[in-house]
Amino acid sequence: MSNEWPLWEVFIRGQHGLSHRHVGSLHAPDADMAIKNARDVYTRRNEGVSIWVVEARHIAATAPGDKGPLFEPSESKVYRHPTFFDIPDEVGHM
Amino acid sequence: MYAQMIKTARSGVKTREEMTEQERAFQDKIDADIKIEPRDWMPDDYRATLIRQIGQHAHSEVVGQLPEGNWITRAPTLERKAILLAKVQDEAGHGLYLYSAAETLGESRDELVRLLHEGRMKYSSIFNYPTLNWADIGAVGWLVDGAAIVNQVALQRTSYGPYARAMVRICKEESFHARQGYHAMMKMALGSPEQRKMAQDALNRLWFPAMMMFGPHDSESTHSEQSMAWKIKVKSNDELRQQFVDQTIPQIEYLGLELPEPGIKWNEDRGHYDFSDPDWSEFMDVLRGNGPCNVDRMNARRKAWDDGEWVRDGLLEHARKKAARAVAAE
Ligand SMILES: [Fe+2]
Ligand SMILES: [Fe+2]
Numbered sequence: 001m002s003n004e005w006p007l008w009e010v011f012i013r014g015q016h017g018l019s020h021r022h023v024g025s026l027h028a029p030d031a032d033m034a035i036k037n038a039r040d041v042y043t044r045r046n047e048g049v050s051i052w053v054v055e056a057r058h059i060a061a062t063a064p065g066d067k068g069p070l071f072e073p074s075e076s077k078v079y080r081h082p083t084f085f086d087i088p089d090e091v092g093h094m
Numbered sequence: 095m096y097a098q099m100i101k102t103a104r105s106g107v108k109t110r111e112e113m114t115e116q117e118r119a120f121q122d123k124i125d126a127d128i129k130i131e132p133r134d135w136m137p138d139d140y141r142a143t144l145i146r147q148i149g150q151h152a153h154s155e156v157v158g159q160l161p162e163g164n165w166i167t168r169a170p171t172l173e174r175k176a177i178l179l180a181k182v183q184d185e186a187g188h189g190l191y192l193y194s195a196a197e198t199l200g201e202s203r204d205e206l207v208r209l210l211h212e213g214r215m216k217y218s219s220i221f222n223y224p225t226l227n228w229a230d231i232g233a234v235g236w237l238v239d240g241a242a243i244v245n246q247v248a249l250q251r252t253s254y255g256p257y258a259r260a261m262v263r264i265c266k267e268e269s270f271h272a273r274q275g276y277h278a279m280m281k282m283a284l285g286s287p288e289q290r291k292m293a294q295d296a297l298n299r300l301w302f303p304a305m306m307m308f309g310p311h312d313s314e315s316t317h318s319e320q321s322m323a324w325k326i327k328v329k330s331n332d333e334l335r336q337q338f339v340d341q342t343i344p345q346i347e348y349l350g351l352e353l354p355e356p357g358i359k360w361n362e363d364r365g366h367y368d369f370s371d372p373d374w375s376e377f378m379d380v381l382r383g384n385g386p387c388n389v390d391r392m393n394a395r396r397k398a399w400d401d402g403e404w405v406r407d408g409l410l411e412h413a414r415k416k417a418a419r420a421v422a423a424e
Contacts, residue, residue, distance in 0.1 A: 004202055024190075024194060024260075024263070025194040029412065033409065033413075044180075064133050064134045
């Protein structure tokens with residue numbers, strides 16, 4: 001009989017106004033407890049100012065096998081980068 | 095180490111010719127230091143070995159709270175008490191990070207805990223030794239966490255992504271553990287003659303058990319070859335042990351304590367300290383369950399699990415009811 005608490009993924013915003021970042025996981029019976037536990041485990045040394053928790057089963061993800069078709073096409077599109085364009089020095093900073 | 099004598103499901107390493115196409119691609123990724131992530135393809139033995147190793151490591155973090163927890167209420171000052179409490183709380187977190195890493199391989203935390211409680215999984219031999227007095231608490235932070243750091247720093251480069259990332263987090267916290275232990279030892283070793291005697295005694299008693307943490311000699315550890323090829327293990331037992339001895343001897347000297355055993359001598363040719371073997375039959379005996387505290391540790395773990403059951407179940411039931419009410423209200 002499984003009475004295991006569900007798994008939650010924890011995201012923390014650091015001190016510097018950055019986006020929330022995945023820091024780890026934990027088990028908790030509900031969202032409130034997940035946040036309390038995340039606070040106790042993942043912000044013990046001033047690591048954050050805000051916490052998100054998401055139950056792990058709600059996260060959709062790409063499959064490792066799709067890596068090629070999804071991400072390789074952008075490799076050849078060098079013109080999407082500013083360094084692709086040679087702008088003469090006389091123009092000044094751009 | 096925190097994971098000792100981990101058996102790989104198979105012995106010997108497959109040659110490239112013996113590997114399937116998939117296995118070859120997997121080994122190439124490992125050789126190129128590309129991390130393996132949870133949903134990537136991996137050989138069954140890689141997965142099984144990792145679950146055993148990470149699981150045992152997690153159990154060690156949790157059981158490791160017991161010898162130190164024993165002294166929280168008897169710490170000599172309020173400050174030492176707060177420090178020790180924080181340290182022991184960190185270890186609970188380490189257990190969590192590691193169980194989480196094991197769970198990404200498809201084994202639930204409750205299942206790992208069940209295997210431990212049924213005696214089918216182990217934890218590090220070191221935690222079957224008692225902490226008899228306050229000096230032992232200093233010595234544990236200094237030597238046991240010190241030895242753990244040597245191992246865990248190496249494991250930051252392990253091939254499995256979630257395990258490596260858990261190690262990075264853990265290592266950040268471990269240096270606090272070692273330093274607070276050494277600081278407590280400094281107080282004792284540089285204190286009154288009685289304190290100094292206690293510090294020396296703690297060092298003497300814990301030295302060999304700390305040596306044993308790294309596991310048997312490389313020549314005896316038959317299963318590590320595959321683990322090294324897969325970078326589940328990054329450095330060999332003997333390499334790690336030597337590194338620990340070399341870094342610890344100067345620390346002993348600074349404390350002005352005597353070396354814990356007569357075999358420790360600087361070897362000019364090797365550029366390393368020589369040292370004596372621990373009693374390997376004692377090590378094997380402790381692993382078999384006959385150390386001074388094996389029974390106590392397992393009883394304490396099972397009791398904590400059983401006593402907590404009504405809380406776990408009650409909170410889950412409450413969460414279910416709350417969710418059902420929220421749905422009904424919509
Ligand atoms: Fe730890
Ligand atoms: Fe520690």
